[in-house]
Amino acid sequence: MADPxxxxxxxxxxxxxxxxxxxxxAVAFLSLLxxxxxxxxxxxxxxxxxxxxxxxxxxxxxxxxxxVFFIGISHAGTLISAILRLSKAEWRRPIxxxxxxxxxxxxxxxxxxxxxxxxxxxxxxxVLRHGRYQSPLLWDATSxxxxxxxxxxxxxxxxxxxxxxxxxxxxKRKLLYSVLALGWTGTEHQHRVLNxxxxxxxxxxIPIAVSVHSVVSFVFSMTLQPSWHxxxxxxxxxxxxxxxxxxxxxxxxxIFRKAYKLxxxxxxxxxxxxxxxxxxxxxxxxxxxxxxxxxxxxGAEPEEMKVFWAKFTGPFWPxxxxxxxxxxxxPLACLASLKRHTVGKVMIASAAIVVxxxxxxxxxxxxxxxxxxxxxxEGVYLPTWVEWGETAGSFGLFALFYLLFTKFFPxxxxxxxxxxxxxxxxxxxxxxxxxxxxxxxxxx
Amino acid sequence: MALWGMVIDLDRCTGCQACVMACKAENxxxxxxxxxxxxxxxxxxxxVLTETDEEHHGANMRFxxxxxxxxxxxPCTKVCPVYATFRNPEGIVGxxxxxxxxxxxxxxxCPYNAKxxxxxxxxxxxPGQNPDVSVREKGVVEKCTFCHHRLQNAREKALAEKRxxxxxxxxxxxxxxxxxxxxxxxxxxxxxxxxxKLAHSPRAFKLHEELGTKPKVIYLTEGETSG
Numbered sequence: 001m002a003d004p005x006x007x008x009x010x011x012x013x014x015x016x017x018x019x020x021x022x023x024x025x026a027v028a029f030l031s032l033l034x035x036x037x038x039x040x041x042x043x044x045x046x047x048x049x050x051x052x053x054x055x056x057x058x059x060x061x062x063x064x065x066x067x068v069f070f071i072g073i074s075h076a077g078t079l080i081s082a083i084l085r086l087s088k089a090e091w092r093r094p095i096x097x098x099x100x101x102x103x104x105x106x107x108x109x110x111x112x113x114x115x116x117x118x119x120x121x122x123x124x125x126x127v128l129r130h131g132r133y134q135s136p137l138l139w140d141a142t143s144x145x146x147x148x149x150x151x152x153x154x155x156x157x158x159x160x161x162x163x164x165x166x167x168x169x170x171x172k173r174k175l176l177y178s179v180l181a182l183g184w185t186g187t188e189h190q191h192r193v194l195n196x197x198x199x200x201x202x203x204x205x206i207p208i209a210v211s212v213h214s215v216v217s218f219v220f221s222m223t224l225q226p227s228w229h230x231x232x233x234x235x236x237x238x239x240x241x242x243x244x245x246x247x248x249x250x251x252x253x254x255i256f257r258k259a260y261k262l263x264x265x266x267x268x269x270x271x272x273x274x275x276x277x278x279x280x281x282x283x284x285x286x287x288x289x290x291x292x293x294x295x296x297x298x299g300a301e302p303e304e305m306k307v308f309w310a311k312f313t314g315p316f317w318p319x320x321x322x323x324x325x326x327x328x329x330x331p332l333a334c335l336a337s338l339k340r341h342t343v344g345k346v347m348i349a350s351a352a353i354v355v356x357x358x359x360x361x362x363x364x365x366x367x368x369x370x371x372x373x374x375x376x377x378e379g380v381y382l383p384t385w386v387e388w389g390e391t392a393g394s395f396g397l398f399a400l401f402y403l404l405f406t407k408f409f410p411x412x413x414x415x416x417x418x419x420x421x422x423x424x425x426x427x428x429x430x431x432x433x434x435x436x437x438x439x440x441x442x443x444x
Numbered sequence: 445m446a447l448w449g450m451v452i453d454l455d456r457c458t459g460c461q462a463c464v465m466a467c468k469a470e471n472x473x474x475x476x477x478x479x480x481x482x483x484x485x486x487x488x489x490x491x492v493l494t495e496t497d498e499e500h501h502g503a504n505m506r507f508x509x510x511x512x513x514x515x516x517x518x519p520c521t522k523v524c525p526v527y528a529t530f531r532n533p534e535g536i537v538g539x540x541x542x543x544x545x546x547x548x549x550x551x552x553x554c555p556y557n558a559k560x561x562x563x564x565x566x567x568x569x570x571p572g573q574n575p576d577v578s579v580r581e582k583g584v585v586e587k588c589t590f591c592h593h594r595l596q597n598a599r600e601k602a603l604a605e606k607r608x609x610x611x612x613x614x615x616x617x618x619x620x621x622x623x624x625x626x627x628x629x630x631x632x633x634x635x636x637x638x639x640x641k642l643a644h645s646p647r648a649f650k651l652h653e654e655l656g657t658k659p660k661v662i663y664l665t666e667g668e669t670s671g
Contacts, residue, residue, distance in 0.1 A: 048582040049546070050563035055484035057557050059548040119546020119561065119583030126526040126545050137525040137549060223553040224519055224655050369552060373652055374510065375495040376557045379484040 008264050012410045015260050016170065019407065022259065030400040037393010040386040041116060049119055053383045057376060058369045062387035063117035066394060068361040069244070070110030071144065071216055072237070073354075076245030077103030078151045079209040082202040090428060091273055093420045094265040097413045098256065099249050100155040105401040106248075107148045109394050114140075116390055136222050139215040147205075147212045154201040160184050160194065161415035173408075213241040220364065226303040227296060227368045236288040243281040243327070244357035247350040250274050252402070254347050256411055265412050268342040275346040278353070279335040286328045306371045315380065316367050319359050326356025446611060447535045448590055449632035449660035450619065451642040452509055455667065456626035459507035463490050466621030467511070470591060472573045474566035474580075487560040489588035490618045506666070509627070511618060512537060512558040512588035513651060513659035520550035520559060529559075529585070535632075535660055536590050544584040551585060555655055559587045590629075591616035611637070632660060 044051050054061050077099035084092035114137075115121050131138050164184035167177035184190060217237035220228040230236075250271065257266045296304045311320040334349035366381055405411070467473065467490040476485050495506040518537050521529050528544040531537050539559075551559045565582035573579060576593040580586045595614045602609035611631045619627040630639035642648065647664040 048562070048564040050480070050485070050582075053483075054563070056486075056551070056560065057484075059551045059561060114547070117547065119548070119585075120544065120581075123526075123543070123545045126528075126543055130526040130528075130543060132525055132527045135523045135525040135549065137523070137547060141525075219549070223523065224555050224657075225552070372557045373555050374557060375493045375508070376491075377484065 009414055011261060011264060012412050012414055013166075013169065015406050016166065016408065016410065023403070023407070026403060027400065030396040030403070033392045033396030034400065035393075036389040037391075037396065040389030040393065044116075044386055044390075045121070051384060051386045053381055053387060055379050055381070057372045058366060058379045058381040060117070060365050060369060061381050062362075062383050062391055063113050065358065065361045065365050066391055067110055067113035067117070068216055068237070068365070069358050070106050070113060070394070070398075072213060072241035072244045072357060072361070073248045074103045074106040074110060074147070074151075074245065075209055075213060075238070075241035076106075076249040077101065078147075078154055078205045079103075079242060080246060080249065082154070082205045082209075085198070085202045086206075088431075089273075090420060090424055091270055093416045094262075094412045095249070095253065095270060095274075096158070096416070097155075098252055098411055100151065100158075101402060101405050101411070102245075102249060102252060103151045104148070104155050105398055105405070107144060107151065108401070109398045111144055111148075113394065136215060136218040139218060143208070143212045143215045147208050150201065150205045150208050154198075154205050157194065157198050157201060158413055158416065159409060161186060162410050162413060165414055166409070176408075210238055213237045220368075225368050226301070226371070226373070227307040228364075230292060230295075232288060232292055236292060239281065239284050239288055240357055240360060243278070243285050244353060246274060246278050246281060247353035247357070250278070250346055250350040251354060254343065254350075256406065260406070260411070262412065265417070271346045272338045272342050275335050275338050275342065275349065278331060278346070278349060282328055282331040282335070282349075282353070289324075289327075303371075303373050307367050310367045310371055311363060315370075316363060319363050323356050323359040323363055326352040327360065330356075445533055445633070446631040447633040447660065448514070448595075448614075449535070449630065449639055449643065449662065450511070450514075450590070450616070451628045451639050451648070451662045451664060453626045453628070453642075453664040454506065454508065455647075455664060456624040457492075457507045457509060457622075458624050458626075459492055459494070459505070460623065461492055462621045462623055463509055463618035463627060464488055464492060466490075466617040467588070470574055470577070470617035471589075472567070472577050472579050473586075474562075476564075476566055480563070485561075485563050487562070487566070487586065489558075489560070489586070508651075508663070509618070510556065510558065510651070511590070511616075511661060513556055513657070513661040514588075514590060516658035516660060517656060519553045519555065519655075519657060523549045523553045525549065529587075534595075536592055537587070538589055538592065539585060539587050541578060541580050541584050541586065546583040546585065548585065555652055555657065556659075559585050561585050591618075 052061065081092065081096040081099045085096065115124060118124065127138065127141060160182055161184055163177050164181040164186065167174065167181045170177065214234035214237065217233035221230050221233035223229060253266055253270075257263060293308065296308050310316050330352040331349040334345040338345060370379060370381065372378070468475070468488070471489060473487050473489055476487060490509060490511045493508040493510050495508060496504065514535060514537050516531070516535060518531055521531055521537060525547065526543055526545055528540045529537065529550050546561070548561055551561060562580050562582045562584055567579055569579045576597065594616065598613040599609050602613070611634070615629050619629040628639050628642055630637040632640055632643060634640060642664065643662045645664055647667060648662050649665055650659045650662055
């Protein structure tokens with residue numbers, strides 16, 4: 001505590017200690033969005049799904065798109081944070097917490113989309129009572145609940161030392177922090193156990209995260225429908241999920257950096273590294289998209305081509321080409337060189353990608369359903385205010401959850417930053433020395 | 445065990461829609477109204493699809509009456525998360541309306557668009573309905589069952605009269621109503637039945653057979669008369 005640099009930690013505790021008018025304005029705005037969503041859903045609940053723009057053959061629309069999108073965003077967190085932790089990327093320290101919180105909040109919102117989409121939400125528990133494991137929806141339920149459990153644990157574990165700091169320093173919510181801190185005193189033994197637990201969770205969480213978006217893609221690819229029945233959907237969805245996740249994370253970081261004045265912690269270098277990661281994901285996404293559509297086009301099965309042209313030149317062209325623009329052209333232009341205006345450029349790219357990835361999910365769900373194989377009347381899906389409201393409400397709910405979290409817990413890990421200063425500097429130096437040519441110390 | 449199937453002769457079909465109407469009356473299929481119909485929410489277990497001849501555009505109109513094809517390997521049942529849709533031992537694909545959670549996965553998976561959703565509460569139980577068929581609530585998927593209740597009735601009648609059940613006693617409403625006798629129904633597992641013989645006709649084809657769904661509704665292509 002004697003370290004004068006620690007006064008900066010007050011910045012991290014400030015949002016928990018004091019609440020300004022900005023917070024109330026934000027809550028008021030988000031509550032309006034949520035209210036819109038709540039009204040929309042309550043009408044849908046009493047009247048039926050008829051109040052949406054869904055029909056036959058387009059039985060899935062915004063809700064399923066949102067489901068895939070939000071679950072995709074959830075890959076921001078836990079996965080990125082786990083990979084950075086395991087690869088000992090030291091620049092991760094101020095980022096991991098923010099990422100992990102996104103995951104936990106957004107999984108609730110994502111899974112909620114399926115409930116909203118059900119014609120009979122009152123029979124939801126039939127999934128447990130009569131569950132049929134052959135259905136990819138059951139795979140989703142399993143994988144997502146495993147991911148939620150793992151992510152919550154993985155968020156909570158590294159929070160324990162910070163909660164202890166709050167318990168000791170803060171005057172309020174003593175009981176809550178005391179219980180959650182689990183008697184943390186910061187002994188060496190406790191640190192050893194904690195670091196081990198975090199490392200185990202970081203390893204565990206990666207395969208679970210990969211499984212989540214794979215099985216989300218299986219909802220589509222296990223059917224026989226044109227443009228859905230594709231073997232690369234699993235990895236394609238996972239790549240898209242990480243891609244949109246990083247973009248979502250960057251936007252969150254920029255918003256809270258401004259709102260909570262975290263410039264001291266979130267430096268341009270963090271955005272540059274994340275921007276580079278984003279660029280790689282953008283190229284990877286483009287590669288998958290290219291491979292997916294080229295295969296369909298070259299094979300030229302008539303049913304496949306109907307959907308293909310609908311996306312390229314047909315009724316869905318504005319969505320398809322906006323998606324390419326947002327996910328590939330804009331990020332490439334913004335992220336190719338990050339020497340100057342790093343934060344601004346990364347922000348524009350991230351905002352474009354979040355929109356682009358939503359469009360990608362939409363362009364996967366709706367066009368296939370719009371063009372049935374048989375000469376069935378084709379349908380144009382036009383969402384009503386109900387779907388828009390539900391979508392706005394979902395975003396609002398996510399943002400509100402996130403905002404409330406920052407009012408209870410520090411959004412940047414205090415102890416991990418300290419650890420970076422106190423021990424990692426030396427560790428990294430030793431590590432580099434160990435890479436350099438020299439005598440090998442035999443360890444048996 | 446019987447394997448119920450249907451043969452529809454496209455040469456005989458005039459597109460009169462008698463099968464559609466008979467099905468609606470028999471199965472309490474709701475009339476959704478003009479406004480809902482315009483939004484693409486017509487429920488029609490039996491639906492006459494029209495296809496224009498690609499080569500002679502507009503010259504030839506092809507009518508394809510499409511009930512549920514009662515696939516032997518149905519893509520819809522596999523994806524149902526709650527066993528609300530299933531293939532029964534006699535090959536009929538059923539739907540448990542009381543269990544369906546309305547996720548519409550089966551609709552998305554069916555390559556034939558044979559499943560329909562109750563977007564609103566379209567009707568309540570009332571006079572004039574067929575008491576043998578339950579009225580569906582809002583939020584559930586419904587589909588053609590080959591008039592399964594008629595099979596149950598025929599079996600019960602045979603049992604009450606203490607005689608063997610004759611497959612000829614079981615005919616779905618659409619087949620019964622077709623004035624051109626384009627629809628033949630019967631037991632596909634019995635090689636002597638008319639439906640079996642027709643199913644092996646050189647004119648026989650199945651809709652999107654390449655998908656491997658093994659439909660038990662078999663079509664006879666045009667050609668006998670129009671050449």
